[in-house]
Amino acid sequence: MNTVVCIKRVPDSEARIKVAPDGQSxxxxxxxxxxxPYDEFAVEAALRLKEQSGGGETVALxxxxxAAGEQVRSVLAMGADRAIRLxxxxxxxxxxxxxxxxxxxxxxxxxxxxxxxxxxxDDQQQVGPMVAELLxxxxxxxxxxxxxxxxKVLCHREIEGGTEVVELELPAVxxxxxxxxxxxxxxxxxxxxxxxxxxxxxxxxxxxxxxxxRRYSEPPARPEGKxxxxxxxxxxxxxxxxxxxxxxx
Amino acid sequence: xxxxxxxxxxxxxxxxxxxxxxxxxARQVADGIGGEVDVVVVGAAGIGAAxxxxxxxxxxxxxxxxxxxxGAYSPESYTKAIADxxxxxxxxxxxxxxxxxxxxxxxxxxxxxxxxxxxxxxxxEIEGExxxxxxxxxxxxxxxxLTLDAAPRIVSVRANIFRAHESPREATVETVAxxxxxxxxxxxxxxxxxGDKPDVAEATVVVAGGRGLKDPExxxxxxxxxxxLGDGVxxxxxxxxxxxxxxxxxxxxxxxxxxxxxxxYFAVALSGAIQHLAGMRTATTIVAVNKDPDAPxxxxxxxxxxxxxxEVIPRLADEIRNARG
Ligand SMILES: Cc1cc2nc3c(=O)[nH]c(=O)nc-3n(C[C@H](O)[C@H](O)[C@H](O)COP(=O)(O)OP(=O)(O)OC[C@H]3O[C@@H](n4cnc5c(N)ncnc54)[C@H](O)[C@@H]3O)c2cc1C
Ligand SMILES: Nc1ncnc2c1ncn2[C@@H]1O[C@H](COP(=O)(O)O)[C@@H](O)[C@H]1O
Numbered sequence: 001m002n003t004v005v006c007i008k009r010v011p012d013s014e015a016r017i018k019v020a021p022d023g024q025s026x027x028x029x030x031x032x033x034x035x036x037p038y039d040e041f042a043v044e045a046a047l048r049l050k051e052q053s054g055g056g057e058t059v060a061l062x063x064x065x066x067a068a069g070e071q072v073r074s075v076l077a078m079g080a081d082r083a084i085r086l087x088x089x090x091x092x093x094x095x096x097x098x099x100x101x102x103x104x105x106x107x108x109x110x111x112x113x114x115x116x117x118x119x120x121x122d123d124q125q126q127v128g129p130m131v132a133e134l135l136x137x138x139x140x141x142x143x144x145x146x147x148x149x150x151x152k153v154l155c156h157r158e159i160e161g162g163t164e165v166v167e168l169e170l171p172a173v174x175x176x177x178x179x180x181x182x183x184x185x186x187x188x189x190x191x192x193x194x195x196x197x198x199x200x201x202x203x204x205x206x207x208x209x210x211x212x213x214r215r216y217s218e219p220p221a222r223p224e225g226k227x228x229x230x231x232x233x234x235x236x237x238x239x240x241x242x243x244x245x246x247x248x249x
Numbered sequence: 250x251x252x253x254x255x256x257x258x259x260x261x262x263x264x265x266x267x268x269x270x271x272x273x274x275a276r277q278v279a280d281g282i283g284g285e286v287d288v289v290v291v292g293a294a295g296i297g298a299a300x301x302x303x304x305x306x307x308x309x310x311x312x313x314x315x316x317x318x319x320g321a322y323s324p325e326s327y328t329k330a331i332a333d334x335x336x337x338x339x340x341x342x343x344x345x346x347x348x349x350x351x352x353x354x355x356x357x358x359x360x361x362x363x364x365x366x367x368x369x370x371x372x373x374e375i376e377g378e379x380x381x382x383x384x385x386x387x388x389x390x391x392x393x394x395l396t397l398d399a400a401p402r403i404v405s406v407r408a409n410i411f412r413a414h415e416s417p418r419e420a421t422v423e424t425v426a427x428x429x430x431x432x433x434x435x436x437x438x439x440x441x442x443x444g445d446k447p448d449v450a451e452a453t454v455v456v457a458g459g460r461g462l463k464d465p466e467x468x469x470x471x472x473x474x475x476x477x478l479g480d481g482v483x484x485x486x487x488x489x490x491x492x493x494x495x496x497x498x499x500x501x502x503x504x505x506x507x508x509x510x511x512x513x514y515f516a517v518a519l520s521g522a523i524q525h526l527a528g529m530r531t532a533t534t535i536v537a538v539n540k541d542p543d544a545p546x547x548x549x550x551x552x553x554x555x556x557x558x559x560e561v562i563p564r565l566a567d568e569i570r571n572a573r574g
Contacts, residue, residue, distance in 0.1 A: 013504050013524050017390035026391065037505055092395070093365045094356070120504065122386050124368045126356035129324075133360035138433035139324065141353045144498065154437070158499045160260070160349065162442040169433040178498055178505050210365045210398040214381065217392050222530065222549050227542070231556040232564040238536070238552055239568045246534045246551065248454075248513045249478075249572055 001056040001148055001170075002110040003046045006101055006128075007039040007075055008090070009068040010121040023215035035071045038116030040078075040183040042176035045146050046114055047079045047184070053148040057081040059108065063090055063100050063204050076194035077186030083197070084108075088204030092122055093211040098130035100206040106135060111170045112153060117142050117177040128175035138172045144179035251284030254343040254401070255308065256331060257300055258350055259292045262320065264299055267346040267451065269306045269413035274373055274406050275344050276307030276416050281375030282341060285309040288420070289334045291327050293320035297422045304420030306413055311420050316427040322350050325430035328357040334425065335362060340401040342380055347405040348451070355405045364399040369407045369508075371531070380404075388504045388527035408451050409510040410531075442497065446475070449483040449500055450507040455532070457485030457502055459519020461539065461558060465495035470562045471517060477566040478513075479573065485509065485529075487519040503528035518558040521546025538562065 011017065012032040020027045035043070046058045060075040060083040062068050072083045086104060091097050105113055113135075115128035132139030144163075145156040155166040155174060168174070186194070228234045228241065243249040255275035257268035268290075275286045288308045290300040297313025304311075314330040327350075335343055335358065345355040347369045359366035371392075372383035380402050383394050397403070449455055456475045458468060468484070475482040486496040488503055502509055504524040514532035519525060521537070521544055529535070530549055537550035538561050547553045554561050 011387065013388070013527075015387075015390075017387045019391055026387070092393075094368075095360060095363075095365050098360065120388060123384075123388065124366070125352050126359070126366050126368055129353060129356040130360040130366075133328070133357045139357075140434055142349065155434075158497075159439070160448050163440045164436050165438040167435045167437045172433065178501070182492075211367065212396045212398055214394040214396060216386075217394070219385075219389060219392060219530070222535075223551070225535070225547065225549070225551045225553060227547065227553045227555060229554060231554070232560045234554045234556070235561060235564045235568050238554060238565065239572050241552055242513070242534070242536070243572055246513075248534050249569065 001049060001053045001112060003049060003056065003112045003114060004059045004061050004105060004108055004110045005039065005042050005046045005075070005080065005114045007043065007060055007062050007071060008036045008116070008119045009033050009062070009064050009071040010036040010119060013037065013120060019216040019218055023217065024213065026216060033067070033071065035074055036116050036120045038118060038120065038176060038178070041178055042114040042116050043075050043078055043080065044181050044183040045176050045179065048181065049146055049148050049153070056111070059084065059110070061101065061104060062086065063088055063097060063206065065089060069199070072199060073194050074186055076197045076199070077190040078184055079190060081197065082199070084200045084202070086204035087201050088206050091206055091209045092213060093209035094124045094126040095130055096207045096209050098127050098134055100204050101127070102131050102134040103205060105131065113173045115173070115175045117175045128173055132173035138168060139174070140166050140168050141175040142177045143174050144177055146174065251282050252338060252340050253279045253284055253286050254335060254338060254340045255286060255288045256343065256345045256351070257288050257290040257303060258346050258348060259290060259296055259299070262293060262296060262299065264302070265348070267348055267408050268303060270408065270411045271344050271346050271406055272303045272306040272308050273414045274411040278342055278373055278375060278380060284341060287312060287338060289314065289331055291319050291330045291427070293317055297424050301420050301422050305415050305417050307416035307418065308420045309418060311422045312425050313422060314425045314427045316429055318429040319427055323429070323432055324353055324357060325432045326427070327354055328361060329430050330427050332358050332361045335401060342402040342404060345405040347407045351405050355403060359403045364401065364403055365397050366403045366405070367395060367397060368405050370404050371407055371410045373404070389508065389530055390527065407510060409453060442499070447481055447483050449485045449502060450509050452481055452483030453511050454478050454482040454513045455485045455509055455511045456482060456515045456517065457487070457519060458490065458517045459487040460489040461518025468496070470559065474515065474562055474566040477569045487525055516546050516550065517562060519546060520544050521549065
């Protein structure tokens, strides 16, 4: 099975996000960057599918500037066979990103296209199903675990009040959430091997964003809370506050 | 072009509560531009009659796409049904609920109509002629205000932010014919989860536990607290307990779990790591119980008790039962 995994470079989940003084962007000073965590889950799912189905190649695809090469290498080190970086800036408009990725994916024509459920920077949760729509492919979102079955994949997903298994005909698009498997850590051997794996770079065609950013802002600080007391003796007072002050009981 | 379209969501023929919130948000935008609110609901026969009640929250007209094959969500059929209604209506804006279904559907409808989508809005304002949308980014560590340079403006709204607000009127109901679409995805098995608790992302009260509870058996004290708080209370969990296999991922709150905005959030024996806070810092009232007075959760909590959860939580359940009578 040939799989393409779309990955994005995003700030580390520990990062403190500061808005630039003009409010037009996020201040990049001191930020560490990682592969978006859900995209790592997608890479892990792709590698397991390949191991299970015993063949095909796993390609990592990203849209990003030269700095994103670092994240692409780390996915190669995890075990992807080759990578493509569409050189350009991402966009706050998921549909522009989806169009740029879709034109490359149309050429690649893989059996399966994996996305993270959402990118951990703009949190739009939209690029995957948009690509499916643009390519006219079926799509299952928020999948925790994938299994190969001839000409199909089985998608295990959480639904309200339980889980379900969806049988999906290939070619198809799947967006991946956190599943039962921790993404593998690149081994030293993997890191060495990654240096020799093909990384193709080509200009991206990203349509102009139709999402116009007015300003970024930091969330309002939560009002100063109070420690009601210590141990179970503080409970009656807590209940009184919840009832009379917060009015939530 | 001054109509707003609200997408209502149903499950098993009953409207979901978030439909009232989406209509409330749509009413607010419509009032800002002097417009009217249409609602589209897709479902089996009779769903239009159920959606008429959305007139209470400001819907002027309900368009019910009814078909026996559309009782349960199907991406292909629902995308077509809703995209057709959006195209027929010349809308200023279309609001989806940011639920599991809405998050699947809204991007498809937007891509089919070739318009951008702003996901997970937490505020909508009319400024001049424009709709300014506020949405969280970087897992709630920042917000962005944006406008959409397209018509209609497609937005999904986060649960529990636009609290349902009555603005009663008599909604008309029109039934629209549907054409179910073939699908290459087929549900093979459904496994019911344990218990009957609502989804943590949609509940108004959440009781969440962390690694400090030490054993999955000990969740019974949280379940008892949830019961004491009444119906519709969801359980939540930190990633540490999900990774340990104590609780299902569906309950995880945070950056790689659900983002929740309940009215009341209990954080019990969890430290309040930055990735956890990202998922719950917009709760209206946060209560923390932790034996470490320096736990970061106390920095965001409105009320805290420093103490042992095994002593505090059972007492809390009792006192809440007493208080609620
Ligand atoms: C990329 C990434 C994504 C992540 N996503 C998430 C996410 O979505 N959600 C999430 O929660 N975490 C997430 N994490 C993990 C996060 O960093 C923390 O490791 C995790 O939240 C810790 O869980 P915890 O608070 O249950 O455990 P701990 O940090 O171990 O805290 C346990 C707490 O229990 C208290 N305690 C112990 N015994 C008692 C007692 N008897 N009574 C009262 N209090 C007691 C302790 O004082 C302590 O504060 C993520 C991490 C990464 C790197
Ligand atoms: N610039 C990008 N390059 C490659 N993949 C991307 C990019 N942006 C988003 N994606 C993919 O789309 C998913 C969802 O992103 P989003 O809709 O922005 O939350 C991500 O998890 C990635 O798999």
